[in-house]
Amino acid sequence: MRSARQSRPVRRRKVVMALEMSLLCLPSAHAASGILTVGEGTTAKQYSASALLRRPDVTRLDLSRSGEPLGASVPAVPLPHLVASSDQGLSFAATDNFVARIPPDVFSRARRDGTSAWIAIEEQPWPRRDGQDIGPFALVWTGPGAEKIDREQWVDHLAAITPGRDAKLPAATGSVARRGRDVFTISCLPCHRVSGAGYGTRGPDLGGPLPVSRRLTKERFDRTVRHPEQVRPDAVMKGFTAEQIPDADLDAIRVWLGQVGPATTSVTQPSQNR
Numbered sequence: 590m591r592s593a594r595q596s597r598p599v600r601r602r603k604v605v606m607a608l609e610m611s612l613l614c615l616p617s618a619h620a621a622s623g624i625l626t627v628g629e630g631t632t633a634k635q636y637s638a639s640a641l642l643r644r645p646d647v648t649r650l651d652l653s654r655s656g657e658p659l660g661a662s663v664p665a666v667p668l669p670h671l672v673a674s675s676d677q678g679l680s681f682a683a684t685d686n687f688v689a690r691i692p693p694d695v696f697s698r699a700r701r702d703g704t705s706a707w708i709a710i711e712e713q714p715w716p717r718r719d720g721q722d723i724g725p726f727a728l729v730w731t732g733p734g735a736e737k738i739d740r741e742q743w744v745d746h747l748a749a750i751t752p753g754r755d756a757k758l759p760a761a762t763g764s765v766a767r768r769g770r771d772v773f774t775i776s777c778l779p780c781h782r783v784s785g786a787g788y789g790t791r792g793p794d795l796g797g798p799l800p801v802s803r804r805l806t807k808e809r810f811d812r813t814v815r816h817p818e819q820v821r822p823d824a825v826m827k828g829f830t831a832e833q834i835p836d837a838d839l840d841a842i843r844v845w846l847g848q849v850g851p852a853t854t855s856v857t858q859p860s861q862n863r
């Protein structure tokens with residue numbers, strides 16, 4: 590039997606070889622994960638990590654105490670230096686189909702209170718999160734208001750930044766439902782569409798084929814949002830605490846989802862109610 594110590598150097602060599610291979614393959618399909626695209630259509634610009642690291646406006650950030658610790662000296666470029674304008678809001682798409690649409694008022698509030706958005710670049714390996722690589726680019730925030738920026742607005746393994754378009758979500762009737770739709774837009778829309786509207790496809794469409802509010806009891810819905818791992822041991826979704834989304838806001842989301850119609854008209858009845 591081979592001891593662990595004997596087998597380790599062999600494994601390490603394989604890793605180095607795999608890295609060299611992926612560098613050789615860079616201009617091909619692999620490039621997608623190592624390139625940041627900014628803008629749309631013919632004016633879109635593409636950046637590699639090494640190109641961004643060579644820029645004169647690279648600044649070192651101490652992100653060791655932030656909610657999303659990446660290190661004490663992380664190179665980053667100010668977001669406003671890369672995008673023409675954030676007046677219409679911006680969409681940040683990650684490699685895993687997570688799409689955070691950050692509305693203009695988040696940027697204007699940040700400007701007022703001295704909070705800055707940055708594109709952080711992985712130079713020293715970043716810690717893995719849930720066994721996943723989170724580089725080579727991430728949207729991060731610094732300054733007095735950084736802690737108030739929602740978790741869904743710190744974007745790991747960022748792949749593309751585009752002008753924010755309105756997701757054209759289904760209507761909300763009444764102030765509670767409107768509140769629910771607003772909270773949903775920040776915290777849930779990055780992963781979930783509703784009746785076909787939205788950009789994120791990481792999680793299922795909560796509007797259809799059969800609206801989630803009609804399929805799940807209140808108790809089941811609440812548990813899915815608060816403790817997804819209790820509903821499915823392999824859950825991708827991370828639970829939201831009452832501090833992140835107070836009970837009243839969670840109820841408001843349910844009220845709004847109760848008003849939306851299915852994405853399609855042909856609905857097959859599930860065999861059981863939950």
Ligand code: HEC
Pocket residue numbers: 687741773776777778779780781791792793795801805810813814817821823824825826827829834842
């Ligand atoms: C990081 C991505 C992500 C975010 C953010 C997210 N979800 Fe999810 N959600 C998922 C995924 C993926 C699933 C499918 C089950 C799983 O793997 O966790 C899911 C499943 C669900 C389900 C169960 C759907 C069904 O058909 O049974 C509900 C309800 C739900 N999410 C509600 C929400 C609400 C409400 C929010 C915002 C407060 C939210 N989710 C935020 C990824 C996300």
